Amino acid sequence: MTHKRWFTPWLLIAPAAVWLVVFNAVPAINTVILSFTNAKPLGGGQFIGFGNYTRMLDDQQLVDALINSIVYMVVCVPLLTLLPLLLAVLVEKKLRGIAFFRIAFYTPVIASAVVVALIWGWLLNDRGVINGMAERLGFLSDPLPFLTDRWLLLISAISLTVWKGLGYYMIIYMSALGNVSRELHEAAAVDGAGPVRRFFSVTVPGVRNTMLLITVLISVFALRVFSELYILSNGTGGPGGRDMSLVMLIQLYGQGLTGHLGYASALSVLLFVVTVGPMLFLARLNRKES
Amino acid sequence: MARSGRGFNTISPAEKVVRYTLLLVVLVITVGPFLWQLSTSLKSVSEDVFTQTPTFVPQHPTLSNYAEVAKTIPVWSYAGNSLIVAILVVAGNAIGATLAGFALAKLRFRGSKLVLGLFLATLILPSEVTIISQYVIVRGLGFADSLIGVALPGAIQMLNVLLMRTAFLSIPADVDAAAIIDGATAWQRLIRIGLPNVKGMLSVVVIFSFIFAWDDFLWPLIVLTDPDKYTLTVGLQYLNGTFSSNPRLIAAGTMIAFLPIVVIFALLQRFFFKGVDAGAIKG
Structure with missing residues (x-):
């Protein structure tokens, strides 16, 4: 016979709750507190008011990082909202061997961003295969400096993010497509609507909510970019450090014994502020759904 | 799933060709870079990896790069x-x-x-x-x-x-x-x-x-x-x-x-x- 013990649920929750407090709640609060100090990795940490925040206003690297973020978002959002949907429609039909294609298209997602960036770094190298082919076919007389020009490096990193993200969003669209009514498709087909017409008048409206969700996910993801830019620029942040992202700046100031934890924390708060908008929008969307 | 003769699920041969072509194109784009990297990792030092006409299959495949x-x-x-x-x-x-x-x-x-x-x-x-x-x-x-x-x-x-x-x-x-x-x-x-x-x-x-x-x-x-x-x-x-x-x-x-x-x-x-x-x- 059971003697119901009130503490059993708490016992089961305890490990996760400890992690929630120690690695989520406390760091979140501490980030805000540190952002008002001049803390260094070794001791220090006087309260300096809004010093770190006013310092941001004169930080040219931060301005560059924010510009990079905006470019990242503006390019990634439409591409990663549309292309994975087309892919999902392509792998939707149960053709022979389709399972293989689905898995293959997902491969870039499971690879580490480091692995992917090293592979693309080699493809985009001055003497790599992309420049080599373009020169051989006569498109270029000199190699394009994909990895050493500010904007080309940014575009390269963005292409890499898009390429790596295709399979991930394809999967999300695939489960959404399952819920698009087949009767609607059939009815449209009977009425003589071609595949393109059906895509825009049946498929797209059917996955509208998923599209919104994905738009938000990509916006936040674009603001959090790190590994692609770090590896492609070999940790330098590109020519003159102008290809830094916000997270690269956080890592730059937060890491090592010479770091500046206070400023890194203020940048972290900034990152939270720019990502929270899309996130809250998503949370509202979810609540409506359920 | 029951299918009528000319049901919605039947795919015409022409559509099949188009679909498989597109699938193969995307396959090259998504998996090609990994295969290229694998190929590079198997190329021996004697093979020039920088040429303008690099070969996809290593001429003398070797595991020596891993060592x-x-x-x-x-x-x-x-x-x-x-x-x-x-x-x-x-x-x-x-x-x-x-x-x-x-x-x-x-x-x-x-x-x-x-x-x-x-x-x-x-x-x-x-x-x-x-x-x-x-x-x-x-x-x-x-x-x-x-x-x-x-x-x-x-x-x-x-x-x-x-x-x-x-x-x-x-x-x-x-x-x-x-x-x-x-x-x-x-x-x-x-x-x-x-x-x-x-x-x-x-x-x-x-x-x-x-x-x-x-x-x-x-x-x-x-x-x-x-x-x-x-x-x-x-x-x-x-x-x-x-x-x-x-x-x-x-x-x-x-x-x-x-x-x-x-x-x-x-x-x-x-x-x-x-x-x-x-x-x-x-x-």
């Missing part, structure tokens, strides 16, 4: 380090998320709504926002520059707790009610009724915890300073910075980091795609 990269950086011990971190993270998430997910879904207790709300609230917090403060904490606990320090913050991820809760919630209440009437304890309900019914979600949590830990770069980069303790991703970026003159070695290194994850995913993907297909069949 060579191990002489340059301790790549196998880096792989071992990554594996240790991944095992700790997988174990932590499988256990921690299952226990908490079960309690939140199936046990009634005072304050459960509040706890659930707190777990949900963490989802709007990108991990990069707290990464510096997490480092301060891990250092305070004495785990800076250690593999435990790398594994610790991700060892129970809040998203996984919520995923497991969702899985437990989908178990019908009357199945559970019978066990309660029979006098089963919470523990017995978890083992006998809960676990067999959440295998699918648990596999997803395991796969993604492993991939997350194995692929992670920013956090180990911040935590680790001793080159002996590097995980594969940090070691590879170090290799890239030092020896970028020989792409064959970097290619071999990336393949060592990439192939294990492909094998694991290939072995476990059916659990992953089953969920996707289940959703697809419904429509």
Whole structure:
């Protein structure tokens, strides 16, 4: 016979709750507190008011990082909202061997961003295969400096993010497509609507909510970019450090014994502020759904 | 599925050709770069990898680059380090998320709504926002520059707790009610009724915890300073910075980091795609 013990649920929750407090709640609060100090990795940490925040206003690297973020978002959002949907429609039909294609298209997602960036770094190298082919076919007389020009490096990193993200969003669209009514498709087909017409008048409206969700996910993801830019620029942040992202700046100031934890924390708060908008929008969307 | 002669599901031969052509084009785009890297890693030193007409199939395939990269950086011990971190993270998430997910879904207790709300609230917090403060904490606990320090913050991820809760919630209440009437304890309900019914979600949590830990770069980069303790991703970026003159070695290194994850995913993907297909069949 059971003697119901009130503490059993708490016992089961305890490990996760400890992690929630120690690695989520406390760091979140501490980030805000540190952002008002001049803390260094070794001791220090006087309260300096809004010093770190006013310092941001004169930080040219931060301005560059924010510009990079905006470019990242503006390019990634439409591409990663549309292309994975087309892919999902392509792998939707149960053709022979389709399972293989689905898995293959997902491969870039499971690879580490480091692995992917090293592979693309080699493809985009001055003497790599992309420049080599373009020169051989006569498109270029000199190699394009994909990895050493500010904007080309940014575009390269963005292409890499898009390429790596295709399979991930394809999967999300695939489960959404399952819920698009087949009767609607059939009815449209009977009425003589071609595949393109059906895509825009049946498929797209059917996955509208998923599209919104994905738009938000990509916006936040674009603001959090790190590994692609770090590896492609070999940790330098590109020519003159102008290809830094916000997270690269956080890592730059937060890491090592010479770091500046206070400023890194203020940048972290900034990152939270720019990502929270899309996130809250998503949370509202979810609540409506359920 | 029953099909009428000219049903919606029949695909004309022309459409088939178009579809397969497109599938192959996308295949080249998504998988081609990996194959190119694999090919580079197998090319011998005598083969010029920089020519304008590089060949896709190595002329004299060799594994010597894999031996060579191990002489340059301790790549196998880096792989071992990554594996240790991944095992700790997988174990932590499988256990921690299952226990908490079960309690939140199936046990009634005072304050459960509040706890659930707190777990949900963490989802709007990108991990990069707290990464510096997490480092301060891990250092305070004495785990800076250690593999435990790398594994610790991700060892129970809040998203996984919520995923497991969702899985437990989908178990019908009357199945559970019978066990309660029979006098089963919470523990017995978890083992006998809960676990067999959440295998699918648990596999997803395991796969993604492993991939997350194995692929992670920013956090180990911040935590680790001793080159002996590097995980594969940090070691590879170090290799890239030092020896970028020989792409064959970097290619071999990336393949060592990439192939294990492909094998694991290939072995476990059916659990992953089953969920996707289940959703697809419904429509």
